Amino acid sequence: xxxxxxxxxxxxxxxxxxxxxxxxxxxxxxxxxxxxxxxxxxxxxxxxxxxxxxxxxxxxxxxxxxxxxxxxxxxxxxxxxxxxxxxxxxxxxxxxxxxxxxxxxxxxxxxxxxxxxxxxxxxxxxxxxxxxxxxxxxxxxxxxxxxxxxxxxxxxxxxxxxxxxxxxxxxxxxxxxxxxxxxxxxxxxxxxxxxxxxxxxxxxxxxxxxxxxxxxxxxxxxxxxxxxxxxxxxxxxxxxxxxxxxxxxxxxxxxxxxxxxxxxxxxxxxxxxxxxxxxxxxxxxxxxxxxxxxxxxxxxxxx
Numbered sequence: 220x221x222x223x224x225x226x227x228x229x230x231x232x233x234x235x236x237x238x239x240x241x242x243x244x245x246x247x248x249x250x251x252x253x254x255x256x257x258x259x260x261x262x263x264x265x266x267x268x269x270x271x272x273x274x275x276x277x278x279x280x281x282x283x284x285x286x287x288x289x290x291x292x293x294x295x296x297x298x299x300x301x302x303x304x305x306x307x308x309x310x311x312x313x314x315x316x317x318x319x320x321x322x323x324x325x326x327x328x329x330x331x332x333x334x335x336x337x338x339x340x341x342x343x344x345x346x347x348x349x350x351x352x353x354x355x356x357x358x359x360x361x362x363x364x365x366x367x368x369x370x371x372x373x374x375x376x377x378x379x380x381x382x383x384x385x386x387x388x389x390x391x392x393x394x395x396x397x398x399x400x401x402x403x404x405x406x407x408x409x410x411x412x413x414x415x416x417x418x419x420x421x422x423x424x425x426x427x428x429x430x431x432x433x434x435x436x437x438x439x440x441x442x443x444x445x446x447x448x449x450x451x452x453x454x455x456x457x458x459x460x461x462x463x464x465x466x467x468x469x470x471x472x473x474x475x476x477x478x479x480x481x482x483x484x485x486x487x488x489x490x491x492x493x494x495x496x497x498x499x500x501x502x503x504x505x506x507x508x509x510x511x512x513x514x515x516x517x518x519x520x521x522x
Contacts, residue, residue, distance in 0.1 A: 229293040386515040
């Protein structure tokens with residue numbers, strides 16, 4: 220007589236796979252819709268958190284299924300493993316965001332000049348929905364930025380305004396910053412009439428192969444200095460926006476160029492459009508932008 224053993228089936232494991240599939244599908248569709256500007260950011264954040272909630276449920280059911288497999292050899296080990304795999308992406312993204320939330324200060328406005336931030340040319344209107352923020356940036360916010368990002372300061376270059384502006388335009392394209400408004404752009408045009416005319420028949424002068432006149436970043440003046448700033452009425456302001464590469468979260472950007480004597484001072488301001496916390500993204504954008512600008516100006520001839 221043949222004895223046949225019927226293995227029990229873990230229903231929790233199979234539910235884990237189905238719920239995990241749903242959470243991953245919801246996660247991918249929501250991020251794709253947001254990346255292509257088909258969904259507002261607050262809705263995207265809410266649905267991503269919802270997908271992470273379903274993913275956590277899938278993980279719990281998968282653990283129950285694996286426990287049944289271990290205890291009574293119940294069927295469903297493959298389904299439980301699949302449920303864990305499907306739940307990985309939503310949980311990982313939310314965990315990453317939570318880590319940055321507690322690692323960085325709760326501020327959304329970052330600037331390289333906390334004493335005199337570059338002003339916006341045009342107000343940005345965005346429906347905060349369930350992600351409200353304080354409309355006024357306080358001194359406490361600026362002090363939190365200074366404490367968290369002490370090395371985030373503007374750049375001073377030994378170069379004319381028009382030459383630095385040319386580099387700024389190149390870095391804007393490289394950094395995916397779309398400029399929407401500009402003010403004072405007429406000051407960036409080189410005055411050809413002031414250039415010395417070359418006599419007819421004169422030989423071309425050899426261009427020295429040297430980096431003696433390369434624009435290099437210099438320390439900016441102390442914020443607490445009593446010396447008046449030069450050329451505030453002659454600032455060049457550029458206002459635009461940028462989006463994170465993968466998730467597409469929007470931020471508004473203001474770039475200011477200020478000519479002081481024989482140098483040009485560059486400051487940048489990055490403001491997250493939604494919520495009180497930018498998760499450190501604004502400082503990353505500003506720091507990467509200034510490093511790219513340093514590299515761009517380092518390769519220019521100062522002739």
